[in-house]
Amino acid sequence: MSYRIHVYGKAERKHQKSSADQSTTNEPKEGKPTSSSRSSSDRKSFHSTKYSEGPYPNHLPSNEPQTPVKNGNTMDGDQGEEPEVPGTTVWLCCDVYDTGIGIPDNALPTLFKKYMQVSADHARKYGGTGLGLAICKQLVELMGGRLTVSSKVKCGSTFTFVLPYKVSSTCDSSDDPDDLSEMADNDAPLEDETAGFFHNSPILNGFSEDSCSFPSGNVRLKETTSVEDACSMVEVAETLSEPESSFSHSPDRDNENVVCRRKQCLDDTKSKIPNGTKNCNNHKEVSGDPPGSCQEQEKSATSSQCTSSSIPQEPESKPKPKILLVEDNKINVMVTKSMMKQLGHTMDVVNNGVEAVRAVQSCSYDLILMDVCMPVMNGLQATQLIRSFEETGNWDAAFKAGIEPCAPSSASVLDGQSSIHYHKRIPIIAMTANALSESAEECYANGMDSFVSKPVTFQKIKECLEQYLP
């Protein structure tokens, strides 16, 4: 999967609303697409792509009237409303595209709906929860943008989102391609997560003294930006009609939220680029699953909920998360442990559901990876018992199931609090062999938060950690 980002802006401003001091562009309701879709001729696209014309309906993530669009090709997010803001607004357009299994036309209308996947057995084959695109869509629209898709079965898919940004009046603009390659070669300092996003954007600016706040989490631009993309960025910088080329994000309100979300949004798309780990020079997405866009998008989008875990520099003082692996197969244990070790984590290991309950009784875990099929007690039941404790504050259900509580340790778990106090919900991730008896619905019904399909791969573990460990 790859992505590219291009920017285009309007040469002429349409008449603005008179709320001049309202610097925000992103009232959620304004950002929603309306029926008057703009044609592409209104936009000055700096990075045009050849399309083939076709009568295929574009999928717009709303119930708006469809506009014809090209299917089977990548496309700029040309459609969509521009927010009415004072000053000049440009659109940041990001295409995330793959050459996977594609999405059939009949799946497009419901693609962005919650819990929808292309087919009923999609989860069984490819994993995922059906939430990824719905989340992406919400995020993009909350930021005043639009999310669209173009796909061709067996060829691949392109997801495009556009986001509006106000161009500020101050900037250090530099169109020097050397700056861009310098940028591409540098590990951008990425720790500035809360302030100044798109301020002195490296895409258009080259580097300024301030930290480059391109919100990309732990993804290194050099690994994901192709030469072609770098060239297109140069092209963009040169052809931008406004002298100001730095961006400052207009909405003052919800700044931090939006930053985090956008960072995560871009993080999502980039986290799919299979080069993000220290140990993997040639690391490909080797899960053996077809890189179908549905699955990929879901997986990348679920990591949109992670916040600071995507930041590479974690404060030293942070305690190591406690992870429990519940798995009976020795080989699976060995492989999973090794993957965790590569990610810098250790795990406690137990071999069945009873031992898992006992472990939770004696220890406070931040994450549990729970195999479903196990002897003695399976993962579904163990999860039920753990959730029962979390809700009631007692281990009665476990006792009924034959698990004797360890008296001293349950006291320590409660820590002198009364049993009606809230017990933190531990994220429990099912590890399923994709058997019919281990369906997603069953996992959720028993209290699991998510699932990972076996065989477990490095990428799956990594995404899991990013999503569920703060």
Add this chain to the structure above:
Amino acid sequence: MEVVQMQRAWVEYTKSLFREGFLDAQFQQLQLLQDESNPDFVAEVVSLFFEDSERLLSDLTFALEQQSVDFKKVDAHVHQLKGSSSSIGAQRVKNDCIAFRSFCEEQNVEGCQRCLQQVKQDYSLVKSKLEALIRLEQQIVAAGGSIPMEELSF
């Protein structure tokens, strides 16, 4: 043999194992987990797999020889074998296990016995190939070379 020749042989051999379906992408996951801090990882996992599989195959043979076959037990063994073969990327063995489980579900003794033979055959093949591969790796390392994992992009 020179190190370079051995390395080339290693690359070719590994690629052939993928091409012929003995191994799948999951095996590459294992290879990626092997590094300076974990230099024998693949050999260790593979040897654990051999140990585990041999035990399971012998349990399966015993279970299917019984007058009255306990299909639940048989299925449980096959499930384990499927899990571990899948985790290391032993594709043929894994696929044989998938077929095996349907016969268990049907409670078809003959079908199960045929599957068992097939699994044993494919297991034996992949075992000898993996052993050869690991031996070659050890020779390369002993001669001062490194395993050219990066050349496996295909």
